[in-house]
Amino acid sequence: MQPGSVGPGIVDEQLVRTLTPQVIAVLVRRGADFAAAEDAVQDALIEALRAWPQNPPRDPKAWLVTAAWRKFLDATRADTSRRRRELTVDAEPPPGPGGETDDTLQLYFLCAHPSLSPSSAVALTLRAVGGLTTAQIAAAYLVGEATMAQRISRAKRTVAGVGLNTVRFGSPGNVATVLRTLYLVFNEGYSGNVDLAAEAIRLTRQLATGINHPEVHGLLALMLLHHARRPARTDGAGRLVPLAQQDRGRWDTGLIAEGVAILQRALAADRLGEYQAQAAVAALHADAQTAGETDWPQIVSWYDELVRLTGSPVARLNRAVAVGEADGPRAGLAALAELDPALPRRTAALAYLHERDGDAGTAARLYAEAALAAPNLAEREHLARQAARLHAVR
Structure with a gap:
């Protein structure tokens, strides 16, 4: 079997998700607008699910490119309003290898286009670059599939006129937009049947292989170092465990070592950015054998x-x-007194520091206030337990 091929009776989901953005980018490069290319690739994937188990292709990318291009041409021919465009795209490419050019990098930047809202950029990135279905993305964000479909459709319409040739992926501003989008995906964590934290790491790894930028590697290091602590973040009952109380024996030392190595290479470039700085903080926490050694x-x-x-x-x-x-x-x-009282989580920080200063009464009151303003159920329950604990010992 050739590398990258699929065996009889098997459709390699990971391979399909890796190839999806590459095939979309090929179609856009050939003249399809983004929305039409994405639709054509999805139609080709449906055909692949039917055909590949019985007749697996030797070159899956070439197969998908050919099938998707045909789907695009069929849709173009059926649309009388696009007859003029048909004259420029009607030549079907000859069969053969899928080619070595990979425009996935440009697709990252197209999906994080400045004209898109952050939520739309995230959804479009997961759909086009991540290869997730609309249903999977909707489940991850706990919204209806129809709502998510509308969000993705609006995003595709917004970038429909933007060609890959116009996407400049070397500029710092564009890199920052892509990284913000990927970090938003990571911070959604896990919900439904899609692990968005793992998906964000996969996409950032892919980005890091195609662009030598210290902040890309800084973000990857940050994600790995945070993800390494994930097994210890909750107890057996699913309750939040603060960093200082986590069982460090449950941290993933392999991810920590990888994250630290990636961070060191990024810092060696001497182009410090925010993700490298955050990763350095995470690395210092990971390096401490106990909370007291931090x-x-x-x-x-x-x-x-x-x-x-x-x-x-x-x-x-x-x-x-x-x-x-x-x-x-x-x-x-x-230091906290200098900050805006309305800043999220400031009250929780005040409670913690008052408790450390020995003022249990003030700390209990502030923990209760912070619980009411907590952004999620896990934090709310944790802060409420802290308040109850201090009330019980008074």
Whole structure:
């Protein structure tokens, strides 16, 4: 069997998901608009599900390109309003290998086009680059399939007139947009039957193989280091476990080693960015054998860099907590006092630092307030338990 081929009776789902963005990009490069190319590839995939188990192709990419191009031409011919366009795209390419050119990189940047909202960019990336079905994406985001289909359709219409040749993937601004989109996917975590954290890592790995940019590698390192702690983030009852209380024996040391190695190579380029700085913080947490051995002064230094790079209020909040660990709770409280009282999770940080300062009464009240404002059920229940614990010992 040739590399990349499929065996009798088998349709390799991972192979199909890898090839999908490549085939879409080939069609767009040949003249199809994005929406038409995506529709044609989906039709070709349906045909592949029927044909491949009995008659597996030697070159799956070439098969999909040919089938999708035919689907596109059929749709174009059937649409009388596109007769003029038909004159320029009617030549069917000869059969043969799928070719070595891979336009997947441009497809990443097209799906994260600045004209799209963040939610639309995420949905389109998962559909076109990730190869997920509309139903899978809808289940992951806990919305109806029809709602998600409309969101994706609007996104496709928005980028329909943008050609791959016009997508400049070397500029820092465009890279930042793609990375924000991938990080949004990662932070959705897991829901339904699609593990979005794992999917984001897969897509970021793919991006990292095609573009030598330190922030791409910084984001990949950050994802791997966070994902390494995932098994310890909840207990047997599904309750949230804070970082300091996690069983570090459950952390994935293989992912940690890989993440640290990738981060070191990115930092060696001496082009520091926000994802590298965040990954450096995560690496310092991963390096500590116990919570008490955490190098908090160095973490504060990295948060100083992150604040310098981004000015992010969230980075300032995390820095204040790190100052509280490095220099004592009162120093942390002083740093928090400079931040907007409406900043999300500020009240929870206040509660934690007041508890460390020995003021259980104030901490219990603040934990209860933070629970009411928590963004998800797991955090709400955790903060409520903290409040109840302090009330019980008073």
